[in-house]
Amino acid sequence: MAEMIDLSLFVQHREDGAVFVELAVDGITGPDAIHEIEGGLERIDGVLDARLNYTNHRVKVAWKADQLDPAIFLTTLKDLGYRAYPHIVRSEEEAEARKEKWLLRCLGIAGFASMNIMLLSISVWAGNASEMSIETRDMFHWISALIALPTIGYAGQPFFRSAFAALRERRLNMDVPIVVAIILAMVMSVYETLNHAQNAYFDSGVMLLFFLLCGRTLEQAMRRKTRAVAGNLAALKSETAYRLDENGQAVLVPVGALQPNDKILVRSGERVPVDGLVVQGTSQIDESMVTGETLPRNIETGATVYAGSSNYGGAITVQATAIGEDTLLDEIERLLEKASSSKSRYIQLADRVGSAYAPVIHTTALITLCIWLMLGASFHDAILTAVAVLIITCPCALALAVPVVQVVASGNMFRAGLLLNAGDAIERLAKVDTVVFDKTGTLTLPELQVANRNDIPADLLEIAARLAISSHHPLSAAVATEAKECQPYDQVEEIAGEGVRAIVNGQEARLGSYGFCGFSEADTHALLKDESISIVAIAYGAQRALLAIHQALRPDAVATLQALRKFGIHDIRIMSGDRPEAVRSIADKLGVADWHGSMKPADKIRAIEELQTKGASVLMVGDGLNDAPALAAASVSLSPISASNLAQVHADAVFLGDRLMPVFQALATARKARSLMRQNLGFALLYNLVAVPLAFLGHVTPLVAALAMSGSSLVVTLNGLRVRRQVGVGTKAQEAGTVKETLINGPLESSV
C-alpha cells in the first residue's frame, strides 16, 4: 500500500516531551515477534523506544515530536509480516483496567494485613494456652487493630460502595451482610480489646476481606482481558476512508478520525465507512449488513447510506451525518433504549441469594441475642455471641463461589472463541430454552461464495479466480477466494459496469456480467430459480461458464442446530430482514420450521417480547444493525465478530471465526457452570447448618472462625475449578486454533 495513512489523531504525549502511538498488532504467533517488532521499529530513525505488550498484542512506539510520520510504523510492521492499526483506548476498557489495578492494590494490602495479624493472633492463641501476661496480649491486640482498621477502611471500599449502592436502591445484595459482618467484627474487637478480653476478631475480619477480594479480582481480571481482546479486534477491523479535503484531494484517514460533514469518497467495492448522504454519483449498494436484505439497492444523489453497506457500482461521494440525524438509526436508537432497560431487570443469582440470605442471618443473630438474654446471660455475652453468629455466617463462600465459577467458565468460553461482554451472561445463557437466529451473516457466512464450483472445469475456475483478484466488484471477491495461485494477471482491463478482461496464454479471458461473456438472459434462468443467487460469467476462448454466487451457510450450521436440539432446545427460530424466499431455502436446509422474513427491527422485538411474556427465555443470535434492538431485548444475545459495531455492543458475547458451534458451546458451558454454582451454594448452606449452631452455643473462637472460613472458601474454589473439565473436550485443540486464526486472519479478511 503506497498511500500513507494520516495518524495524527492517535498521537499522544508523554511526560518527557516525546509523543507516542499505541498500535494493535495482528499476526503475532510466538515470542520471536517481540524482538522482531521492537527491533524493527527501533531501527527507524527518530524512534526513541518501542515496547510490545505480548498479552494484549499492542505495541507502544515513542518518538521525538515532529521527527517522523507515524504512518511509517504501519509500513515497517507490514514489511515484517504484521498488520497493525492505531488503537484508541476506549473509555470502558480503561475503566476496567483502572478497576483491576485498584482491586489488586486492595488485595495486596489485605494480604499484607492478614498475614501480619495472623502472626500476632497465633502468638495470642498460643499464649492463651500457656501463660501470657494481659499486658502483652493487649499490646498484640492493639497492634492488630492498628493494622486491621486502616486496612478495612481502604481495602474494604469495593464492598462498602457496592453495599451502599444496593441499600440506596432499597434492596439487599451479597455485599450487605459482608459489610455488616466486617464492621461488627471490628467494632466488637476494639471493644473487647478495651476490656482486656482473651479474644479479638481482627484476624477473621481481615482474612474474610482477603478471600473476598481474591474473588473480586479474578472476576475483574477476566473481564478486562476479554475487553482488551475485543478492543484489538475492533481496532484491527477499523477501516480507512478517503476523506476529501477542501481542494477535493483524497486523503487516506482512519475511520475513527472522520467528523460529521466530512466528504468521503467511497470507491467501487469499498465499504461505506459512516452514515451519510450521497452528494455525488450513482451506484448500487449492498445493505445486507444493515438490513439483512441481500439484493443490492440502487442509490443516487440525495440518498441515505449506512455504515457497513458495500458499494457495488461506481464511486460515490458521501457526506457524513451526525448520528441520530437520519431515520433508520433514530428508530433503532429509540428501540434500543426501550429494549435495554428491560434487560437490566435481570438480577444475578448471587444477588438473589444475597437478598434472601441477608435477612435470614440477621434474624438468626437477633434470635441468638434474645435467647441468650432470656437465659440470663449478661448483655455483653449475648451481644458477643450474636456478633460471632454474624461473622461465621458471613457469605464468604457464597461471594467466592459464583465469581470463581464465572471466571473459569468464561475462560473456557474464551478458548472456544467466545468473548463475554457481560459477567452475568453465563447465568442468563444457562436458562435459555428458545434460540432465535438472524439469517444474513449469522447462519450464513458474511462473505459470498461460489455455489456451483464443482460444476465448473477447474482450470476455467482458476482463470476466473485470478482475473477476479484484479476486480473491485464485491461478487469478484467471492470468485477470487477460489484462486489456488494468488497472483493477478498482467494488464487486466476493468470495464466499468461490465467486468474485467485480460490476455491469458494468448487468448482473451473475460469475467463479468453474462452479457459481457456472450451469454443470453435465457441462459441464466436455470440458475436464478434459486432467488438467493447472483451470477458472474467467465469466458476463456471457446470455454465459458456461469458462476452462481450465494451466501453459504456457516460450515457447521447444520451440526450446531442438531447439537442444540440434542441438548434439549427444540424451539429454534429464524427471524430475518431478508426476503421470505431467501429465508425459506436456508430454513429448509436447516430443518427450521418456524421462520419469518422481511422483519423490521420493531417486528423482531415484538416477536421476542411475545415469546418472553409466554415465559420463554430467548437467546438472540444476530449481526446486523437491524438486529441490535432485538439483541438488547432478548434475555441473552450473541453476535459473530463480523457483526456491525452496534450489534456487538448490545450482544452479551461475541464469537470468533466462521463456525457457529460456539453458540452451542456457550449454552453447554453455561449450563454446567450454573449447576456448579448451585452446588457451591448448596455447600455454603451446609456449612452454615454446621457453623451456626456452634456459634449459637458460643463456641466460635477466632481460631474456629479462621479454620471454618478458609476451609469453606477453599472447597468452593476447588469445586468451581471443575467447570474446566468440560463439554466438547475433543475439539479443544481446534477451538484454540479458531481463536488464533481469527485473531490473525479474520479481521484482515473482513477489511479487504
Next chain:
Amino acid sequence: MNVLVYLLPMALFIGLGALGAFLWSLKSGQYDDLEGAAVRILNDDDLPPEERPHKQDQSQDK
C-alpha cells in the same frame, strides 16, 4: 519479653517492605504484560550469534 521490642517492628517492617514493593511494581506497570514477561527471558538477542541455539527448533512449534 524484651525480645518483642525489636522482633515485632522487624516483622512488621519486612511485611511493609514487601507491600511497598508490590504496590510499586503494580504502579510501574509490571503486571500489565504477564505473558510477555514469561517469554521475554527466552529472547537470546543479547547473546552473540554463535552462542544462540538453532533457530529451526523454535520456529517449528508454532
